[in-house]
Amino acid sequence: MSIASSTLSRAISSFSLISDIPNKNYRKPVYKASVNISREIEKLASLFPKSDVISGSVDEKNVSDRTKGLLEFLGLDAHIYTFRSLSWREEEATIEVGSIKFSACAMPYTPSGDIESEIIYAGYGMFEEEWKNLNVEDKIVLLKWFDLKLDEVVWQYINAVKMGASAVIFFDPFPSRLRRMVLTLNTDYRFGGGTPPYVPAVSVSFEDGLRLVKLARSGSKVRVYTATEVNHDAKSYTVYGGDLEGPVFTAHIDKWLTGFTDNVLGTAIVLMLARSFGEKAGYILFGSEESGAPDYSPWYWIWGSREFVRYLEETNRINNIGPILNFDVLGGTRIHVSVSGPDFERGVMKILSNEVSYGPDETIYDSFSFTLKGIASLTFNTFEEMLPYYHTDRDVSHNVSWEHVERVLRYASEVANAFINKRWGIMDYTALTKVIREKLEYISSLEHAKRVIDLLENIKIEDENTARQLRQSLTAPLYHGRYETTFNDILVIYPYLLDPIDDLLILEKALQGKANPLEIKGYRIISGYETIFPSIETIFGKKAIPRNILKEAYTSLRGIVEKNLMLLEERLREIKQ
Incomplete structure (x- = not known):
């Protein structure tokens, strides 16, 4: 047997x-x-x-x-x-400092490598200021795993590679454990193929990470060895x-x-x-x-x-x-x-x-x-x-x-x-149109919003096939912000075409002095498909849009919302037929 x-x-x-x-x-x-x-x-x-x-x-x-x-x-x-x-699989992963060996875990999809160099501690390595005054070219970079959002580790890795690291070591934020998470060298989340990681990366425990921090401060050399296989x-x-x-x-x-x-x-x-x-x-x-x-x-x-x-x-x-x-x-x-x-x-x-x-x-x-x-x-x-x-x-x-x-x-x-x-x-099929109507009520002063509200009154979802058409048509994975500068999750939003309404309402209040225009979600990406979802932004770097330009920003976003309303009406009419 x-x-x-x-x-x-x-x-x-x-x-x-x-x-x-x-x-x-x-x-x-x-x-x-x-x-x-x-x-x-x-x-x-x-x-x-x-x-x-x-x-x-x-x-x-x-x-x-x-x-x-x-x-x-x-x-x-x-x-x-x-x-x-x-x-991808790991055959072996070790870290050596002289005769001392540390238990390590190769991070998928890390390549095979044998690197010996000085080790430099760069904190999280998530923020620009952490890299100031650090020369990590051809060095092994030690990073503390970003504990506020563990899956941002890919951006820590990308930052280290951009700065010239020859290998990367992550130490866990929690004690007595090793962790794996997939790494690539891509700055988006497209469904198609991408760039393989070419710099070896491993993880160690929190305790071993602290030991390595001490070694980094003493200028010690460290060896990172990985043997991996990809099919x-x-x-x-x-x-x-x-x-x-x-x-x-x-x-x-x-x-x-x-x-x-x-x-x-x-x-x-x-x-x-x-x-x-x-x-x-x-x-x-x-x-x-x-x-x-x-x-x-x-x-x-x-x-x-x-x-x-x-x-x-x-x-x-x-x-x-x-x-x-x-x-x-x-x-x-x-x-x-x-x-x-x-x-x-x-x-x-x-x-x-x-x-x-x-x-x-x-x-x-x-x-x-x-x-x-x-x-x-x-x-x-x-x-x-x-x-x-x-x-x-x-x-x-x-x-x-x-x-x-x-x-x-x-x-x-x-x-x-x-x-x-x-x-x-x-199923409560009435909820499919109810949530659309509730969102549109906030902008019912717009003529096109009124038209869609009237159209919704004549749409009855009574079977699963029709409901599926509507769900598929109006559901999308949206990311608010830019991948490399914000730490957001990709959200599954229904009805995604109306998502910018929240920003429009904030700008409307900002024009009345009742809201901060920086609170808008701004830039949007339909993740996976990696298409830009029309929107506006109110902050670039450290400078916000001047208040005298807010009216122009509001006008621009209102135009975007109205185009989305036209597309929503078109999709609802297809469902109605």
Whole structure:
């Protein structure tokens, strides 16, 4: 018996029956509070190796085979979709100072390298003033990982490379852990190919970082050694089965380092729900979520789900897929539901009430790949709470609040049962036009805004196909500001065409002396597609637009808003037809 099959056998033998019991609202499966969730999930964790499961790796193939086998054991018709991915892996990463060796983690997609040089400490390396009076040309740069926003590490790296660093060492802001995060040398987030990193980069623990700071101050030389491998034609795998027209439970199977909450736990939750729901639901387990987009794409993440959505389109199955219920970075106590579209959000709120917090879908989750196509999607997560463990070797099961994992299982079951009972009747389609109307009311003095408000009165969204057209047409990933100078998240906005209205209202108040014009969001980018979304800016460097020019700025932005209203009217008329 192979190692892969013996691991699956152990998982199957320990996968005990979870009884189906009714609750007050639904007659479908839910989970008994008496079931030891932690024990069940710990057993399912045996499907995974202890460390990395990398896009396009043998480990990812083994996990996909095992999860497919478990779905088949449950009586489901399961399949594996295979697709091309970029696969990067570390063979070795070390830091040496004389006879002293430091444990290190190569940062994906760092190249192989062997660099020995003086080490220079540059703080965060995020701000221009940190580099003043520092000569780092051909030196090894030591940086403290930017703890205010961990994923800004790519900009720390870009800054160090621009300044001439021969290698970069990051030390973690939290003690006793190593962390991985993908690096590229791109100053945007386009979906297509990009620039590979050519300067080696590694991470070390907080404690070792402090030791290296002392060495930097003494002018010591340090050796950074990395041995890595890249395969541009690797094969990655997504497992799917069950009824994809029912509620669809999803998670990703790849991970960095121990990756228990990101995302062994999410995968195990999907498998437990498969035991309970069987053929009443669908199940998708994505490869290539953490990395894998070909050709060093700066939008390297959620590649597997984007590819699977494309596959569903090619096979003419995308229009019939049910709502996506995704699980990622769970384990904390503050459960958040990131939901696509106000209609789905309000529908879920009616089912779960205020037991969780809600917000728009987020670009970091596989659910977003479906949101882009107008499909009702959500992700259960506790992302903010789990950041200290995110992508580290301390992301292990004893950090998990099992009580809240059990709640997630119950919440997901309630949403799924509601859909099984009512199908798309769970949606509040009136919210799709209501949020547009509410936004337009702020500028109802504009003639074109009045026209769109009148048009909305005659538009009734009564079916899911029409709702999907509207969601897809009016949803976009927007970035406020310029990537290299602001630390914002890419936001999923509906209706994105009306986003500049907020700035228009601020400028209107500024003309009355009641607001600061610097408060506008200004420059906007439709991320991924990397198109500039028309807007105006009120600050350049340290100088703001003079007050006597504010009226001109307001006039310009009003013209932009009116053009957006024309485009909105055009898209609404297409929906009406």
